[in-house]
Amino acid sequence: MKPRNYILLALLFPILLFSQSVDLDVFATGFSRPVDIKHAGDSRLFIVEQDGVIKILNASGVTNPTAFLDIDARVRSTANEQGLLGLAFDPNYATNNRFYVNYINLSGDTVIARFTTSANPDVADDTSEEILLTVSQPYDNHNGGSLAFGTDGYLYIALGDGGSGGDPQNYAQNLQSHLGKILRIDVSGATSFTVPATNPFVGNPAGLDEIWSYGLRNPWKMSFDSNNGELWIGDVGQNNKEEINNVPIVNAGYNFGWRCYEGNSTFNTSGCPAMSTITFPVGEYNYGGNPFKCSITGGYRYRGNLYPDLEGAYFFADYCTNEVGTLKFSGGTWNMLFHGPFTGNIATFGEDSSKELYAAGLTNGIVYKVFDPTLGVEENSLSNQYQLYPNPAQNYFQINNQNAASQIKEVVMYSFSGKLVSTTSITTENQKIMTDQLSKGIYIVQLISNNDTVSYHKLVKN
CATH class of the missing domain: 2.60.40.1930 (Macroglobulin (MG2) domain)
Incomplete structure (x- = not known):
């Protein structure tokens, strides 16, 4: 591999030498509770609003006046963690116009549905909905909500443990429940879905066929590394640890430990499997403290071209402190740094088709672009x-x-x-x-x- 030579513009502008190495720049404003950012393989960004609307944000920072999709009337968003929560575009979207959403319906349950785009590529056909899966939710929190396609072409679905506190029904470890899991399904057929034969419990009555991994509390955002295909998960903790999980998808059946463990710490080990069977996080930080950290927002690993010093860093945020965190592998270990604080209660990150990163504030409706001020x-x-x-x-x-x-x-x-x-x-x-x-x-x-x-x-x- 040829060595890289970099021009550090900060050397030309000494005032920047004391800046943080990660910053956020306002890219667009005017959104209502944005909770997801996705692209469809082109220059557009699709901003998911919690009430049930998806808007198109163009590369110039201008938002289309007409929504891409409006299913507000089908979505329950009365509780803080309910709403339209996730979006994923089919790997073959350019030819089949299909995309997938994760939302809470009017009964309070999770719905995974497929839609298609209309003849106008900037407007979806809201009558095209095909409901693929409905999961009963016992409480109104811990719904997870992320959707993403892996490099294997399958759709991954992140679901929380059903809510309340401490997972009172132990759903995350119960293999007869979809809750507290990441599900994996094959949506390549003309209708409905099938289950990949490589899912760990196919043909095994011990677990549901759709389960790919389990032991999660509230996976608030997952993503696939666009470089190596590995899965990254930000899992919100109870009152002790916020955690980051990272695994290759060539394997399956990972048990991420909840409610037996919160991060690397024990929580409730009654009836739990051996510690050796648990996949522990690659990164964690403490809940509480000063400033008060409370809830992780998972993000993406940076694989863009504009900021080479950020290459390989996993980005996440804490909802309460408004800090952006980076987790980067160096010297044989994962090193965590916090940057900021910023504003708006960062509830999601997104990646554009050039692999540059964005973030959005839930409470201020601002979409930011992530950049390195040392450039x-x-x-x-x-x-x-x-x-x-x-x-x-x-x-x-x-x-x-x-x-x-x-x-x-x-x-x-x-x-x-x-x-x-x-x-x-x-x-x-x-x-x-x-x-x-x-x-x-x-x-x-x-x-x-x-x-x-x-x-x-x-x-x-x-």
């Missing part, structure tokens, strides 16, 4: 071949060494935090890229050559 930009041969001039710029800039043999075909500009600002197609040599409409500040310019080679450059607008 390492990767150099390559194209970076050295071209320069921007004048730089700093006022009304425009140009690209030197721009000729027919080495043509730049497109110039994409981002804010310092990675928000898309403009895209310009280059049609003539020495073409000016106008900047008079930009505010003063620092921008990142992406140059795309005619053979799709990409480089990044810093531009200062005066």
